[in-house]
Amino acid sequence: MDDYMMGVISRALKITRSFERKFYSLLFFNVSLLSPYTTYRISTDVKVRSLKSKAAPFYSKSREETFSKAFPSSLFRVQVVLLGSKPRQTSPAIRAESKPSSPTSNHNLDLRSSLASVKILPGNKGEPKPRSRGLASADLICEPKLVYGEAGYVLEDVPHFADFIPSLPTYPNPLQDNQAYSVVKQYFVNKDDTVAHKIVVHKNNPRGTHFRRAGPRQKVYFQSNEVHACIVTCGGLCPGLNTVIRELVCGLSDMYGVTKIVGIEGGYKGFYARNTIPFTPKSVNDIHKRGGTILGTSRGGHDTSKIVDSILDRGINQVYIIGGDGTQKGASVIFEEIRRRGLKVSVVGIPKTIDNDIAVIDKSFGFDTAVEEAQRAINAAHVEAESVENGIGVVKLMGRYSGFIAMYATLASRDVDCCLIPESPFHLEGNGGLFSFIEKRLKENGHMVIVVAEGAGQELIAESMRCMDQKDASGNKLLLDIGLWLSQKIKDYFSGKRKNATINLKYIDPTYMIRAVPSNASDNVYCTLLAHSAIHGAMAGYTGFTVGPVNGRHAYIPFYRVTEKQNKVVITDRMWARLLSSTNQPSFLHQRDIEDSGEDDKASLEYFETDNGHFVGEVCDDVSSTL
Numbered sequence: 001m002d003d004y005m006m007g008v009i010s011r012a013l014k015i016t017r018s019f020e021r022k023f024y025s026l027l028f029f030n031v032s033l034l035s036p037y038t039t040y041r042i043s044t045d046v047k048v049r050s051l052k053s054k055a056a057p058f059y060s061k062s063r064e065e066t067f068s069k070a071f072p073s074s075l076f077r078v079q080v081v082l083l084g085s086k087p088r089q090t091s092p093a094i095r096a097e098s099k100p101s102s103p104t105s106n107h108n109l110d111l112r113s114s115l116a117s118v119k120i121l122p123g124n125k126g127e128p129k130p131r132s133r134g135l136a137s138a139d140l141i142c143e144p145k146l147v148y149g150e151a152g153y154v155l156e157d158v159p160h161f162a163d164f165i166p167s168l169p170t171y172p173n174p175l176q177d178n179q180a181y182s183v184v185k186q187y188f189v190n191k192d193d194t195v196a197h198k199i200v201v202h203k204n205n206p207r208g209t210h211f212r213r214a215g216p217r218q219k220v221y222f223q224s225n226e227v228h229a230c231i232v233t234c235g236g237l238c239p240g241l242n243t244v245i246r247e248l249v250c251g252l253s254d255m256y257g258v259t260k261i262v263g264i265e266g267g268y269k270g271f272y273a274r275n276t277i278p279f280t281p282k283s284v285n286d287i288h289k290r291g292g293t294i295l296g297t298s299r300g301g302h303d304t305s306k307i308v309d310s311i312l313d314r315g316i317n318q319v320y321i322i323g324g325d326g327t328q329k330g331a332s333v334i335f336e337e338i339r340r341r342g343l344k345v346s347v348v349g350i351p352k353t354i355d356n357d358i359a360v361i362d363k364s365f366g367f368d369t370a371v372e373e374a375q376r377a378i379n380a381a382h383v384e385a386e387s388v389e390n391g392i393g394v395v396k397l398m399g400r401y402s403g404f405i406a407m408y409a410t411l412a413s414r415d416v417d418c419c420l421i422p423e424s425p426f427h428l429e430g431n432g433g434l435f436s437f438i439e440k441r442l443k444e445n446g447h448m449v450i451v452v453a454e455g456a457g458q459e460l461i462a463e464s465m466r467c468m469d470q471k472d473a474s475g476n477k478l479l480l481d482i483g484l485w486l487s488q489k490i491k492d493y494f495s496g497k498r499k500n501a502t503i504n505l506k507y508i509d510p511t512y513m514i515r516a517v518p519s520n521a522s523d524n525v526y527c528t529l530l531a532h533s534a535i536h537g538a539m540a541g542y543t544g545f546t547v548g549p550v551n552g553r554h555a556y557i558p559f560y561r562v563t564e565k566q567n568k569v570v571i572t573d574r575m576w577a578r579l580l581s582s583t584n585q586p587s588f589l590h591q592r593d594i595e596d597s598g599e600d601d602k603a604s605l606e607y608f609e610t611d612n613g614h615f616v617g618e619v620c621d622d623v624s625s626t627l
């Protein structure tokens, strides 16, 4: 950033000066380097809205100018966000950080006192894809918080109170006097510790995306007696929900001496439709031994304003939200509304999904338990199938869009002959189809077991039944029962005129039995770590984040990262190949599928492509490919 740039920024800022006290002014100021050392394009985009109404900006001005100048930096974009009248929303200086390729690129620009932040984001080419957001007004403030470092290092940071409430007091972390923790060497994590998103790297690769490491900080933003925490569980059930609740209550109490902790009953709608229930370590002592959630849960019913009003009315200042991708989207809009109102309330998401389809994190809690519990159903199907002539066992497992439970349960069992998942479309008839494989396997072994994920083959059923798309209260697609449909199709095929063969098919649907069990030992420990990471983050003033392990280390992940896409089994990956080789089932893959899958990979690669052709960060969030 040199004098010329400072001049241009000052000029642009003058445009908004007159609006500053009365209105919510927003100035976007973009600088793109078209090619190194040559031409720049600058565009200023000033929008001014009334603070009171969310109506369209009443003042809007965009300008673009091109100029040539030799800047020894690579692509960058400057964004200046002015947050108007309320004094607590202002900060004394603009802080600008830029990509490391410019050797002298970190500056504090003391241009004026009303600027909240200046961010330098990747320029057009390396710019992240737009994130999906909940509230329209949130567009103003939920830009990714990116920090660039040496050698292509990028920190995708999470929001902090200090970003929007200046001069909050801090206190020493009470853990330093805690009998159990005070003896731990270096108990507090270094404030600059971050966790790499991708752990497999090449010599010349940029260092890529990182997330803030979870853990206790030396300074906290809440005094113990000031904290009023609440816990809510939303979406479908999952083993471990009660364990997370227990560990949040016990962790807050044991580590930080918090006494005011309440549960919100029945999911999001419980915030405004139900009374809270008080929690103590004693009242939650045994709940991890039970399946389900003692709080109850629901789909639908997310009303952001009513929820935030209720948080405010009850004096709650830490909100722990346990749920899947839908829930995290809900948590994100709650956070944005809280931030918009300038409240000191931390909003923390704890990712839950039995399907293991939440992006970025290594694995979701309850997944291991589900895979283990699925073994019982697969064993039963196998026993039934091998006891009779031409026995076929069909087991349906959960997995709305992702077949992780089916894939891992199949790999773990070795009794499964064929695994069908949503990511791998299959066909029934003809060469390479499922029916001919069943015939072959029955001929070879006299019996077989098929595992089918509930989301598999949906297009086949829809085609044959001409069904309409139906949705649940949260907007999730309601699935047609692939297990029943497939079982009937197999029976029809073998009883058909041409075949007239006797088969003995037993269909087992253990889906809800699996989901309702308590979490196993390793999931219990995992739930403890999740809860503790969440508590440490909230106490340290972080907010608007989800916790979870990234390459084995717990991290704070911005909401948008876990809601923008779902994890899916990559069928051109080594893990799925392991499965195919263990079952020897047809791959059902056509050349076209392989090419399409390559296209997807390319698309996500482009997102991170840098000038020198190396890739920053991920190809895809494939948790199946950890080996």
Ligand SMILES: Nc1ncnc2c1ncn2[C@@H]1O[C@H](COP(=O)(O)OP(=O)(O)O)[C@@H](O)[C@H]1O
Pocket: 134, 234, 235, 236, 267, 268, 269, 298, 299, 300, 301, 302, 323, 324, 325, 326, 327, 328, 329, 330, 331, 333, 352, 353, 473, 474, 476
């Ligand atoms: N885009 C969204 N914005 C706000 N709330 C949402 C959104 N999607 C889902 N929710 C809310 O999150 C809760 C759980 O969502 P759901 O999809 O049922 O389960 P899960 O969180 O397990 O994916 C529901 O109360 C639903 O209303």
Ligand SMILES: O=P(O)(O)OC[C@H]1O[C@](O)(COP(=O)(O)O)[C@@H](O)[C@@H]1O
Pocket: 235, 236, 237, 324, 325, 326, 352, 353, 354, 355, 398, 399, 400, 454, 472, 476, 479, 515
């Ligand atoms: O019957 P419900 O409660 O809608 O749940 C069924 C769905 O819940 C799941 O177990 C998990 O879904 P969520 O993570 O969205 O809660 C899916 O596998 C399944 O399709």
Ligand SMILES: [Mg+2]
Pocket: 235, 324, 325, 326, 476
């Ligand atoms: Mg979901």
